[in-house]
Amino acid sequence: MTAQIASFFDAATGTISHIVYDKPGGYAAVVDPVLDFDFRSGRISRAGADRLLAFLAEQRLTLQWILETHAHADHLSAAPYLKRQAGGRVAVGARIVEVQAIFRRVFNLEPAFRCDGSQFDHLFQDGETFRIGELEARVIALPGHTPADVGYRVEDAVFVGDTLFMPDVGTARCDFPGGDAAQLYRSIRKLLALPDATRLLLCHDYPPAGREPAWCATVAEQRAANLHARDGVDEAAFVAMRQARDATLAAPQLLLPSLQVNIRAGQLPPAEDNGVRYLKLPLDAL
Incomplete structure (x- = not known):
């Protein structure tokens, strides 16, 4: 069976959400x-997630999984909202516990916050297989951007998170706590060792002027043309490039709101005694 994929681009964050399914009605x-999330007002809305729900309803699909490729630093996850509306299990790579431990300290989170991944319904191990209806999926550990990054291989497609971008954009940064450029290089080479026709589905696109947003490139296309990691670029050259480039990059606008929500599997912080939830902005901590 061939995996069917629908992709949805969020212009505000440059993020692509994907729905992978076995068949209509499946x-x-x-x-x-x-x-x-509007950072200036602190207001949350759900139009993007509602687009996903509308597609699920249109195709008469049962939502089985809500898969995070990592704890994102540029958008808040809609996983809890989707789960409330349509069901499904929220899952991420097992090394999320390392990311939780790092950012529990950064945000000085409440004592009840646990760094054991229990906020998620399932923690995937490298190489673990699972099913999406009649489709078989396999987890690929892809550390580097963060320790917990994973990809999800379904038939001839791999959802690679932030590990790779479109060939004319390059690769993810590695300067967040726990990131490692050498590990990212090895993760990329793992992906580029897959068959040439394998489709790599991306989590972000930041298109150069004159190009429309895109989110799929084959292994062959990445090997031939990726700006940072094409064939012929060795690990030492990649690490030197990545470290020099990362030193020039500003923090993502939603870095601090996103991480303290996403390490909770998308749950917002608990309400305080006035019934209001608050996000923290640690000063001079990163």
């Missing part, structure tokens, strides 16, 4: 759903 997984 079973689906949502990969990397976005919760709309």
Whole structure:
């Protein structure tokens, strides 16, 4: 059976959420759903997630999984909202516990916050297989951007998170706590060792002027043309490039709101005694 894929671009964050399913009327997984968040007002909305729900309803799909490729630093996850509306299990790579431990300290989170991944319904191990209806999926550990990054291989497609971007954009940054450029290089080479026709489905696109957003490139296309990691670029050259480039990059606008929500599997912080939820902005901590 060939995996069917629908992709949804969020212009505000440059994020692509994907729905992969076996057939109309069958079973689906949502990969990397976005919760709309206005940083200036602190207001949350759900138009992007509602687009995903509308597609699921239109295709009469049962939502089986909500898959996070990592704890995102540029958007809040809509996983809890999707789960409340349509069901499904929220899952991420097992090394999320390392990311939780790092950012529990950064945000000085409440004592009840646990760094054991229990906020998620399932923690995937490298190489683990699972099913999306009649489709078989396999987890690929892809550390580097963060320790917990994973890809999800379904038939001839791999959902690679932030590991790779379109060939004319390059690769993800590695300067967040726990990131490692050498590990990212090895993760990329793992992906580029797959058959040439394998489709790599991306989590972000930041298109150069004159190009429309895109989110799929084959292994062959990445090997031939990726700006940072094409064939012929060795690990030492990649690490030197990545470290020099990362030193020039500003923090993502939603870095601090996103991480303290996404390490909770998308749940917002608990309400305080006035009934209001608050996000923290640690000063001079990163």
